[in-house]
Amino acid sequence: xxxxxxxxxxxxxxxxxxxxxxxxxxxxxxxxxxxxxxxxxxxxxxxxxxxxxxxxxxxxxxxxxxxxxxxxxxxxxxxxxxxxxxxxxxxxxxxxxxxxxxxxxxxxxxxxxxxxxxxxxxxxxxxxxxxxxxxxxxxxxxxxxxxxxxxxxxxxxxxxxxxxxxxxxxxxxxxxxxxxxxxxxxxxxxxxxxxxxxxxxxxxxxxxxxxxxxxxxxxxxxxxxxxxxxxxxxxxxxxxxxxxxxxxxxxxxxxxxxxxxxxxxxxxxxxxxxxxxxxxxxxxxxxxxxxxxxxxxxxxxxxxxxxxxxxxxxxxxxxxxxxxxxxxxxxxxxxxxxxxxxxxxxxxxxxxxxxxxxxxxxxxxxxxxxxxxxxxxxxxxxxxxxxxxxxxxxx
Numbered sequence: 001x002x003x004x005x006x007x008x009x010x011x012x013x014x015x016x017x018x019x020x021x022x023x024x025x026x027x028x029x030x031x032x033x034x035x036x037x038x039x040x041x042x043x044x045x046x047x048x049x050x051x052x053x054x055x056x057x058x059x060x061x062x063x064x065x066x067x068x069x070x071x072x073x074x075x076x077x078x079x080x081x082x083x084x085x086x087x088x089x090x091x092x093x094x095x096x097x098x099x100x101x102x103x104x105x106x107x108x109x110x111x112x113x114x115x116x117x118x119x120x121x122x123x124x125x126x127x128x129x130x131x132x133x134x135x136x137x138x139x140x141x142x143x144x145x146x147x148x149x150x151x152x153x154x155x156x157x158x159x160x161x162x163x164x165x166x167x168x169x170x171x172x173x174x175x176x177x178x179x180x181x182x183x184x185x186x187x188x189x190x191x192x193x194x195x196x197x198x199x200x201x202x203x204x205x206x207x208x209x210x211x212x213x214x215x216x217x218x219x220x221x222x223x224x225x226x227x228x229x230x231x232x233x234x235x236x237x238x239x240x241x242x243x244x245x246x247x248x249x250x251x252x253x254x255x256x257x258x259x260x261x262x263x264x265x266x267x268x269x270x271x272x273x274x275x276x277x278x279x280x281x282x283x284x285x286x287x288x289x290x291x292x293x294x295x296x297x298x299x300x301x302x303x304x305x306x307x308x309x310x311x312x313x314x315x316x317x318x319x320x321x322x323x324x325x326x327x328x329x330x331x332x333x334x335x336x337x338x339x340x341x342x343x344x345x346x347x348x349x350x351x352x353x354x355x356x357x358x359x360x361x362x363x364x365x366x367x368x369x370x371x372x373x374x375x376x377x378x379x380x381x382x383x384x385x386x387x388x389x390x391x392x393x394x395x
Contacts (some may be wrong), residue, residue, distance in 0.1 A: 019072070020044060023051045031063030034085070037070030040078025052081055056088040064089045069100030079105075079112040087116060148374075151355070152348045158274040159282055177280040178287075185246040185281075186288030193241055193292050194299045200237060201229055201300030205307035218312040222322040225304035230327060234297040235335045236383050239342040242289055243375035247350040250281050251371040254354025255364045263355075278351045285343035293339045297332075330395060338386050342379050349375045 021038040034055050038044070055064075066082065068074075082098075089096045101109065208224040254277055257263050266273045301323070308314040314322075353371035357364050389395075 021048045021078070022070075023048050023055065025055065025058070028065065029063075031065060032059045033065045033067060034059075035067040035070060036082070037072070039073040040071055040081065041073055041075045042077040045077050045081050049081065052085050056085050059089050059094060060092045062094050064094055064096045066096065066098045067100045068098065068105060071101075071105070074105050074108065076108065076112060079108045080116070083109060083113045083116050086113070148349075148352060151352045155274055155278055155351050155355070156282075156344070156348050158272070159279050174280065178283050181280050181284030182288050184249075185242065185284050186291060189242060189245055189288075189292060190295060192245070193238055193296050196241060197229075197234065197237060197296035197299040198303035200233060201225060201303030202307040203303075204228060204233070204300075205304035206311050209308060209312040213312065218308075218314065219318075219322055221304070221308050221312055221314065222319050223326040225301065225308070226323050226326045227331060229300040229304070230297055230331045231334045232383065232387070234300055235293045235338050235342065236379070238293045238296045239289065239339070239346065239379045239383075240376050242285070242292070242343070243346045243379060244372050246285065247346045247375045248368050248372050250347065250350035251354040251357075251368045252364065254278075254351060255357030255367055258355060258357045259359055259361075259364060274351075278347070281351070282344065282347040285347045286340050289343040289346075290336055290339040293336060297335070334386075334390055334395060338383065342382060345378050345382060346375045349378065 019039045021036070021040050021044050024035040024037070026033045026035070032055075040048075066086065068082070071078075086096050086098065098109070205221055205225050208221045209218055212218055212220055212224075254263070257277070263273045263277075266276055305316050305319045308319055309316060350371050353367040353374070357367045
Protein backbone atom coordinates (compact mmCIF):
# COMPACT_ATOMS: atom_id res chain seq x y z
CA UNK A 1 0.00 0.00 0.00
CA UNK A 2 1.53 3.31 -1.12
CA UNK A 3 1.24 6.08 1.48
CA UNK A 4 2.23 9.72 1.10
CA UNK A 5 1.85 12.59 3.56
CA UNK A 6 3.35 14.56 6.38
CA UNK A 7 2.72 12.52 9.51
CA UNK A 8 2.94 8.82 10.47
CA UNK A 9 0.06 6.39 10.78
CA UNK A 10 0.65 5.97 14.51
CA UNK A 11 -1.03 9.29 15.16
CA UNK A 12 -4.09 8.14 13.24
CA UNK A 13 -4.31 5.06 15.43
CA UNK A 14 -4.11 7.13 18.61
CA UNK A 15 -7.46 8.77 18.03
CA UNK A 16 -6.14 12.35 17.53
CA UNK A 17 -8.97 14.43 15.99
CA UNK A 18 -6.52 16.31 13.78
CA UNK A 19 -5.71 13.02 12.09
CA UNK A 20 -9.24 11.89 11.23
CA UNK A 21 -10.46 12.57 7.69
CA UNK A 22 -12.94 15.40 7.31
CA UNK A 23 -15.22 16.61 4.53
CA UNK A 24 -16.35 20.26 4.43
CA UNK A 25 -18.90 21.48 1.87
CA UNK A 26 -19.43 25.09 0.74
CA UNK A 27 -20.82 27.06 -2.18
CA UNK A 28 -18.66 29.05 -4.61
CA UNK A 29 -19.57 30.64 -7.92
CA UNK A 30 -22.76 28.61 -8.13
CA UNK A 31 -20.93 25.32 -7.67
CA UNK A 32 -20.20 22.99 -4.80
CA UNK A 33 -16.77 23.01 -3.12
CA UNK A 34 -15.70 19.87 -1.26
CA UNK A 35 -12.68 20.56 0.97
CA UNK A 36 -10.95 17.45 2.28
CA UNK A 37 -8.56 17.45 5.23
CA UNK A 38 -6.91 15.13 7.73
CA UNK A 39 -5.48 11.66 7.15
CA UNK A 40 -6.96 9.66 4.24
CA UNK A 41 -5.54 6.18 4.64
CA UNK A 42 -6.82 2.63 4.86
CA UNK A 43 -7.26 2.95 8.63
CA UNK A 44 -9.40 6.09 8.46
CA UNK A 45 -11.35 6.39 5.19
CA UNK A 46 -14.19 4.20 6.47
CA UNK A 47 -15.31 7.16 8.62
CA UNK A 48 -16.05 9.36 5.60
CA UNK A 49 -17.27 6.78 3.11
CA UNK A 50 -20.94 7.66 3.68
CA UNK A 51 -20.20 11.40 3.53
CA UNK A 52 -18.44 11.02 0.20
CA UNK A 53 -21.44 9.18 -1.21
CA UNK A 54 -23.72 12.02 -0.02
CA UNK A 55 -21.44 14.56 -1.69
CA UNK A 56 -21.74 12.65 -4.97
CA UNK A 57 -25.54 12.76 -4.72
CA UNK A 58 -25.63 16.49 -3.86
CA UNK A 59 -23.28 17.41 -6.69
CA UNK A 60 -25.21 15.41 -9.29
CA UNK A 61 -25.33 17.38 -12.53
CA UNK A 62 -23.62 20.47 -11.06
CA UNK A 63 -20.10 21.81 -10.91
CA UNK A 64 -17.86 20.34 -8.22
CA UNK A 65 -14.49 21.49 -6.97
CA UNK A 66 -12.48 19.07 -4.83
CA UNK A 67 -9.89 20.83 -2.65
CA UNK A 68 -7.10 18.54 -1.42
CA UNK A 69 -4.87 21.18 0.14
CA UNK A 70 -5.84 20.18 3.69
CA UNK A 71 -4.94 16.47 3.36
CA UNK A 72 -2.04 15.49 5.59
CA UNK A 73 -1.63 11.86 4.48
CA UNK A 74 -2.99 9.95 1.47
CA UNK A 75 -2.66 6.34 0.36
CA UNK A 76 -4.29 4.28 -2.38
CA UNK A 77 -7.46 3.68 -0.34
CA UNK A 78 -7.99 7.42 0.11
CA UNK A 79 -7.12 8.09 -3.52
CA UNK A 80 -9.65 5.47 -4.61
CA UNK A 81 -12.37 7.16 -2.51
CA UNK A 82 -11.60 10.55 -4.09
CA UNK A 83 -11.49 9.05 -7.56
CA UNK A 84 -14.86 7.37 -6.96
CA UNK A 85 -16.37 10.76 -6.16
CA UNK A 86 -14.88 12.32 -9.30
CA UNK A 87 -16.04 9.49 -11.56
CA UNK A 88 -19.55 9.52 -10.06
CA UNK A 89 -19.95 13.26 -10.67
CA UNK A 90 -18.49 13.10 -14.18
CA UNK A 91 -20.83 10.25 -15.10
CA UNK A 92 -23.79 12.51 -14.22
CA UNK A 93 -22.58 15.22 -16.58
CA UNK A 94 -21.21 17.74 -14.10
CA UNK A 95 -17.77 19.36 -14.48
CA UNK A 96 -15.29 18.32 -11.79
CA UNK A 97 -12.06 20.11 -10.88
CA UNK A 98 -9.44 18.80 -8.45
CA UNK A 99 -7.12 21.38 -6.90
CA UNK A 100 -4.64 21.75 -4.07
CA UNK A 101 -2.98 18.36 -4.45
CA UNK A 102 0.78 17.90 -4.19
CA UNK A 103 2.83 16.52 -7.08
CA UNK A 104 3.10 13.07 -5.48
CA UNK A 105 -0.61 13.02 -4.64
CA UNK A 106 -1.38 13.94 -8.24
CA UNK A 107 0.65 10.99 -9.50
CA UNK A 108 -1.12 8.64 -7.09
CA UNK A 109 -4.57 9.95 -8.05
CA UNK A 110 -3.70 9.63 -11.74
CA UNK A 111 -2.59 6.01 -11.35
CA UNK A 112 -5.68 5.06 -9.36
CA UNK A 113 -7.91 6.85 -11.85
CA UNK A 114 -6.34 5.05 -14.80
CA UNK A 115 -6.86 1.65 -13.17
CA UNK A 116 -10.45 2.53 -12.30
CA UNK A 117 -11.24 3.64 -15.84
CA UNK A 118 -9.72 0.49 -17.32
CA UNK A 119 -11.90 -1.65 -15.08
CA UNK A 120 -14.94 0.39 -16.06
CA UNK A 121 -14.19 0.01 -19.76
CA UNK A 122 -13.65 -3.73 -19.36
CA UNK A 123 -16.91 -4.15 -17.48
CA UNK A 124 -18.75 -2.03 -20.07
CA UNK A 125 -17.62 -4.10 -23.05
CA UNK A 126 -20.66 -5.49 -24.84
CA UNK A 127 -21.15 -9.23 -24.95
CA UNK A 128 -19.87 -10.72 -28.20
CA UNK A 129 -21.92 -13.13 -30.24
CA UNK A 130 -20.89 -16.75 -29.74
CA UNK A 131 -20.22 -17.14 -33.47
CA UNK A 132 -17.87 -14.15 -33.41
CA UNK A 133 -16.10 -15.63 -30.39
CA UNK A 134 -15.72 -18.96 -32.20
CA UNK A 135 -14.33 -17.28 -35.32
CA UNK A 136 -11.96 -15.24 -33.16
CA UNK A 137 -10.78 -18.42 -31.44
CA UNK A 138 -10.19 -20.07 -34.82
CA UNK A 139 -8.30 -17.02 -36.07
CA UNK A 140 -6.09 -16.89 -32.99
CA UNK A 141 -5.42 -20.62 -33.37
CA UNK A 142 -4.38 -20.18 -37.01
CA UNK A 143 -2.04 -17.33 -36.12
CA UNK A 144 -0.60 -19.40 -33.27
CA UNK A 145 0.02 -22.29 -35.66
CA UNK A 146 1.73 -19.90 -38.06
CA UNK A 147 3.96 -18.51 -35.30
CA UNK A 148 4.85 -22.02 -34.09
CA UNK A 149 5.66 -23.12 -37.66
CA UNK A 150 7.92 -20.11 -38.23
CA UNK A 151 9.64 -20.66 -34.87
CA UNK A 152 10.10 -24.36 -35.64
CA UNK A 153 11.59 -23.65 -39.08
CA UNK A 154 13.87 -21.07 -37.48
CA UNK A 155 15.14 -23.54 -34.92
CA UNK A 156 15.48 -26.34 -37.48
CA UNK A 157 17.27 -24.10 -39.96
CA UNK A 158 19.55 -22.64 -37.29
CA UNK A 159 20.37 -26.15 -36.11
CA UNK A 160 21.32 -27.38 -39.60
CA UNK A 161 23.21 -24.20 -40.49
CA UNK A 162 24.97 -24.19 -37.13
CA UNK A 163 26.03 -27.79 -37.61
CA UNK A 164 27.55 -26.95 -41.01
CA UNK A 165 29.43 -23.98 -39.58
CA UNK A 166 30.71 -26.02 -36.67
CA UNK A 167 31.94 -28.83 -38.87
CA UNK A 168 34.25 -26.32 -40.53
CA UNK A 169 35.75 -25.36 -37.19
CA UNK A 170 36.37 -28.93 -36.10
CA UNK A 171 36.30 -28.45 -32.37
CA UNK A 172 32.77 -26.99 -32.01
CA UNK A 173 30.82 -30.22 -32.59
CA UNK A 174 30.80 -32.03 -29.28
CA UNK A 175 30.35 -35.78 -29.82
CA UNK A 176 30.24 -36.33 -26.06
CA UNK A 177 27.08 -34.21 -25.78
CA UNK A 178 25.43 -36.14 -28.62
CA UNK A 179 26.30 -39.55 -27.15
CA UNK A 180 25.15 -38.40 -23.72
CA UNK A 181 21.75 -37.46 -25.17
CA UNK A 182 21.56 -40.76 -27.07
CA UNK A 183 22.16 -42.57 -23.80
CA UNK A 184 19.43 -40.59 -22.02
CA UNK A 185 16.82 -40.61 -24.79
CA UNK A 186 17.60 -43.92 -26.47
CA UNK A 187 19.22 -46.38 -24.08
CA UNK A 188 17.18 -45.13 -21.13
CA UNK A 189 13.94 -45.68 -23.06
CA UNK A 190 14.65 -49.28 -24.09
CA UNK A 191 12.89 -51.01 -21.15
CA UNK A 192 9.62 -49.09 -21.39
CA UNK A 193 9.51 -49.22 -25.21
CA UNK A 194 10.31 -52.94 -25.21
CA UNK A 195 7.64 -53.73 -22.62
CA UNK A 196 4.97 -51.54 -24.22
CA UNK A 197 5.54 -52.89 -27.73
CA UNK A 198 5.57 -56.49 -26.55
CA UNK A 199 2.23 -56.06 -24.79
CA UNK A 200 0.66 -54.28 -27.77
CA UNK A 201 1.88 -56.99 -30.17
CA UNK A 202 0.41 -59.68 -27.92
CA UNK A 203 -2.92 -57.83 -27.71
CA UNK A 204 -3.15 -57.43 -31.49
CA UNK A 205 -2.39 -61.13 -31.99
CA UNK A 206 -4.88 -62.21 -29.32
CA UNK A 207 -7.72 -60.11 -30.71
CA UNK A 208 -6.90 -61.11 -34.28
CA UNK A 209 -6.82 -64.80 -33.38
CA UNK A 210 -10.16 -64.52 -31.59
CA UNK A 211 -11.89 -62.90 -34.59
CA UNK A 212 -10.24 -64.94 -37.36
CA UNK A 213 -10.99 -68.22 -35.61
CA UNK A 214 -14.65 -67.84 -36.72
CA UNK A 215 -13.52 -68.17 -40.34
CA UNK A 216 -10.86 -70.83 -39.79
CA UNK A 217 -8.17 -68.36 -40.83
CA UNK A 218 -6.05 -68.38 -37.70
CA UNK A 219 -2.81 -68.45 -39.70
CA UNK A 220 -3.55 -64.96 -41.04
CA UNK A 221 -2.90 -63.63 -37.55
CA UNK A 222 0.75 -63.64 -38.61
CA UNK A 223 -0.02 -61.36 -41.58
CA UNK A 224 -2.04 -59.04 -39.35
CA UNK A 225 0.65 -58.71 -36.70
CA UNK A 226 3.54 -58.49 -39.14
CA UNK A 227 2.12 -55.82 -41.43
CA UNK A 228 0.44 -53.76 -38.70
CA UNK A 229 3.47 -53.70 -36.43
CA UNK A 230 6.17 -53.16 -39.03
CA UNK A 231 4.33 -50.54 -41.08
CA UNK A 232 2.38 -48.59 -38.44
CA UNK A 233 2.29 -49.54 -34.77
CA UNK A 234 5.99 -50.08 -34.12
CA UNK A 235 7.17 -46.63 -35.15
CA UNK A 236 3.99 -44.82 -34.06
CA UNK A 237 3.93 -46.17 -30.51
CA UNK A 238 7.66 -45.59 -30.15
CA UNK A 239 7.34 -42.00 -31.36
CA UNK A 240 4.44 -41.35 -28.97
CA UNK A 241 6.43 -42.78 -26.08
CA UNK A 242 9.48 -40.68 -26.98
CA UNK A 243 7.30 -37.58 -27.34
CA UNK A 244 5.97 -38.10 -23.83
CA UNK A 245 9.28 -39.13 -22.29
CA UNK A 246 12.05 -37.26 -24.10
CA UNK A 247 10.03 -34.40 -25.63
CA UNK A 248 8.80 -33.31 -22.23
CA UNK A 249 12.34 -33.57 -20.85
CA UNK A 250 13.72 -31.34 -23.63
CA UNK A 251 11.04 -28.71 -23.02
CA UNK A 252 11.59 -28.82 -19.26
CA UNK A 253 15.39 -28.57 -19.57
CA UNK A 254 15.40 -25.69 -22.06
CA UNK A 255 12.51 -24.00 -20.25
CA UNK A 256 14.22 -24.14 -16.86
CA UNK A 257 17.38 -22.70 -18.43
CA UNK A 258 15.26 -19.95 -19.95
CA UNK A 259 13.72 -19.22 -16.52
CA UNK A 260 17.16 -18.97 -14.89
CA UNK A 261 18.38 -16.78 -17.79
CA UNK A 262 21.04 -19.32 -18.72
CA UNK A 263 19.95 -19.04 -22.37
CA UNK A 264 20.64 -15.30 -22.24
CA UNK A 265 24.00 -16.03 -20.61
CA UNK A 266 24.94 -18.26 -23.56
CA UNK A 267 24.19 -15.37 -25.92
CA UNK A 268 26.25 -12.98 -23.81
CA UNK A 269 29.35 -15.18 -23.99
CA UNK A 270 28.94 -15.49 -27.77
CA UNK A 271 27.39 -18.98 -28.06
CA UNK A 272 24.34 -19.88 -30.09
CA UNK A 273 21.76 -21.41 -27.70
CA UNK A 274 20.24 -23.44 -30.52
CA UNK A 275 23.58 -24.94 -31.45
CA UNK A 276 24.46 -25.68 -27.83
CA UNK A 277 21.09 -26.90 -26.55
CA UNK A 278 19.02 -28.06 -29.52
CA UNK A 279 21.57 -29.54 -31.93
CA UNK A 280 22.79 -32.43 -29.70
CA UNK A 281 19.23 -33.34 -28.68
CA UNK A 282 17.92 -33.26 -32.23
CA UNK A 283 20.77 -35.40 -33.57
CA UNK A 284 20.32 -37.84 -30.69
CA UNK A 285 16.61 -38.18 -31.40
CA UNK A 286 17.21 -38.78 -35.13
CA UNK A 287 19.65 -41.59 -34.25
CA UNK A 288 17.79 -43.08 -31.29
CA UNK A 289 14.23 -43.23 -32.63
CA UNK A 290 14.94 -45.56 -35.60
CA UNK A 291 16.98 -47.83 -33.34
CA UNK A 292 14.19 -47.91 -30.78
CA UNK A 293 11.71 -48.62 -33.59
CA UNK A 294 13.69 -51.71 -34.59
CA UNK A 295 13.68 -52.96 -31.00
CA UNK A 296 9.97 -52.17 -30.71
CA UNK A 297 9.27 -54.20 -33.85
CA UNK A 298 11.14 -57.20 -32.46
CA UNK A 299 9.34 -56.89 -29.13
CA UNK A 300 5.90 -56.61 -30.76
CA UNK A 301 6.58 -59.61 -33.02
CA UNK A 302 7.77 -61.55 -29.97
CA UNK A 303 4.56 -60.71 -28.13
CA UNK A 304 2.58 -61.74 -31.22
CA UNK A 305 4.41 -65.08 -31.39
CA UNK A 306 3.59 -65.84 -27.75
CA UNK A 307 -0.08 -64.84 -28.10
CA UNK A 308 -0.51 -66.79 -31.36
CA UNK A 309 1.02 -69.85 -29.75
CA UNK A 310 -1.26 -69.66 -26.74
CA UNK A 311 -4.55 -68.72 -28.46
CA UNK A 312 -4.25 -70.24 -31.97
CA UNK A 313 -1.80 -73.11 -31.40
CA UNK A 314 0.57 -71.63 -33.97
CA UNK A 315 4.08 -72.69 -32.98
CA UNK A 316 6.88 -70.14 -33.23
CA UNK A 317 8.48 -71.94 -36.19
CA UNK A 318 5.24 -71.81 -38.18
CA UNK A 319 4.76 -68.15 -37.21
CA UNK A 320 8.20 -67.23 -38.53
CA UNK A 321 7.72 -69.23 -41.75
CA UNK A 322 4.43 -67.47 -42.43
CA UNK A 323 5.98 -64.12 -41.54
CA UNK A 324 8.53 -64.56 -44.34
CA UNK A 325 5.65 -64.85 -46.81
CA UNK A 326 3.58 -62.00 -45.32
CA UNK A 327 6.23 -59.30 -45.29
CA UNK A 328 9.13 -58.13 -47.41
CA UNK A 329 11.79 -55.45 -47.24
CA UNK A 330 9.33 -52.71 -48.25
CA UNK A 331 7.15 -53.51 -45.23
CA UNK A 332 10.07 -52.97 -42.89
CA UNK A 333 11.28 -49.88 -44.73
CA UNK A 334 7.80 -48.30 -44.71
CA UNK A 335 7.95 -48.02 -40.95
CA UNK A 336 11.61 -47.10 -40.56
CA UNK A 337 11.43 -44.28 -43.11
CA UNK A 338 8.97 -42.44 -40.84
CA UNK A 339 11.20 -42.57 -37.76
CA UNK A 340 13.69 -39.76 -38.57
CA UNK A 341 10.90 -37.40 -39.61
CA UNK A 342 9.00 -38.08 -36.39
CA UNK A 343 12.19 -37.53 -34.40
CA UNK A 344 12.77 -34.14 -36.06
CA UNK A 345 9.18 -33.10 -35.33
CA UNK A 346 9.37 -34.17 -31.68
CA UNK A 347 12.68 -32.39 -31.11
CA UNK A 348 11.63 -29.22 -32.93
CA UNK A 349 8.30 -28.87 -31.14
CA UNK A 350 9.89 -29.58 -27.77
CA UNK A 351 12.58 -26.95 -28.39
CA UNK A 352 10.08 -24.34 -29.59
CA UNK A 353 7.91 -24.80 -26.51
CA UNK A 354 10.97 -24.72 -24.27
CA UNK A 355 12.04 -21.38 -25.73
CA UNK A 356 8.54 -20.00 -25.07
CA UNK A 357 8.74 -20.59 -21.30
CA UNK A 358 8.36 -17.42 -19.22
CA UNK A 359 9.62 -16.66 -15.76
CA UNK A 360 7.18 -18.71 -13.69
CA UNK A 361 6.79 -22.37 -12.79
CA UNK A 362 3.23 -22.21 -14.11
CA UNK A 363 4.56 -21.23 -17.54
CA UNK A 364 7.01 -24.13 -17.47
CA UNK A 365 4.27 -26.66 -16.66
CA UNK A 366 1.99 -25.21 -19.34
CA UNK A 367 4.63 -25.38 -22.05
CA UNK A 368 5.67 -28.94 -21.13
CA UNK A 369 2.05 -30.06 -21.40
CA UNK A 370 1.63 -28.19 -24.69
CA UNK A 371 4.83 -29.73 -26.03
CA UNK A 372 3.71 -33.30 -25.37
CA UNK A 373 0.19 -32.75 -26.74
CA UNK A 374 1.40 -31.00 -29.90
CA UNK A 375 4.14 -33.55 -30.56
CA UNK A 376 1.80 -36.54 -30.20
CA UNK A 377 -0.85 -34.88 -32.37
CA UNK A 378 1.58 -33.94 -35.16
CA UNK A 379 3.20 -37.39 -35.05
CA UNK A 380 -0.17 -39.07 -35.56
CA UNK A 381 -1.06 -36.66 -38.38
CA UNK A 382 2.32 -37.32 -40.02
CA UNK A 383 1.74 -41.06 -39.78
CA UNK A 384 -1.60 -40.63 -41.56
CA UNK A 385 0.03 -38.51 -44.27
CA UNK A 386 2.68 -41.18 -44.81
CA UNK A 387 -0.05 -43.83 -45.07
CA UNK A 388 -1.84 -41.82 -47.78
CA UNK A 389 1.46 -41.20 -49.59
CA UNK A 390 2.35 -44.90 -49.52
CA UNK A 391 -1.10 -45.76 -50.88
CA UNK A 392 -0.73 -43.19 -53.67
CA UNK A 393 2.63 -44.60 -54.83
CA UNK A 394 1.56 -48.22 -54.14
CA UNK A 395 4.40 -48.78 -51.68
